Amino acid sequence: MSGDRRFPASVYSRGTEPDARFTLANERTFLAWIRTALAFLAGGVALEVLGLDLHPGFRVAASLLLVAVGMLIPLIAWIGWMRTERALRENRPLPASLMGITLGVAVTAAGVLVILAIVLA
Template sequence: MTDSDRRFPRSVYRHGDEPDARFSLANERTFLAWIRTSLALLAGGVALETLGLGLQPDLRLAASVLLIVTGILTPIQAWLGWTRSERALRMNRPLPAAHLALPLGIVVIVVGVLVLLGIVLA
């Protein structure tokens, strides 16, 4: 059994050659940053709904749900992004783009608008 057969996920490690460890560690730090972002989105959604903050209830709920759903989906991006990047590193190919970055930015803008409207209309 080779070293690549023992490592998870095999779909990543069975391809190409071992890259410089610094690049793999940087890829792992990016993965963990996405996980921290997910936790922040979840915490923000829970806090927004739990604390109430005197916002218009329907807009507050919409913003909370949007944050929580995005927080649930973000680890999927983290995992897929990590695997695509690690495979690209191993195959000496260009790194792929983060597909969730733009939608995540849009969600934050929409949540901000919902909270702003929730304050104004309260």
């Protein structure tokens, strides 16, 4: 299949075809982030649905944060996949990931909200 008929054309129309192992590793990384997003969504839903005896305001805030980040992760993962694939195709250094700081801040914030929900229950 030619590069101009593959999706997304903005990725596949550039450079040359890299070693398939690198492309497949990039795809596995993308899928791992999708699993992470599902875990965030499940955690946010579980925190709210289980009806734990926590401060309701902080519990809802933590749940909403986890669900919102769970919805954001696939977007960041897709952008990261495209940036990495382009770099592979153009024989450039791999770009830095945007995911680390996003998840670090989100997990810390959710943890603080859950601690507050427990302490203030």
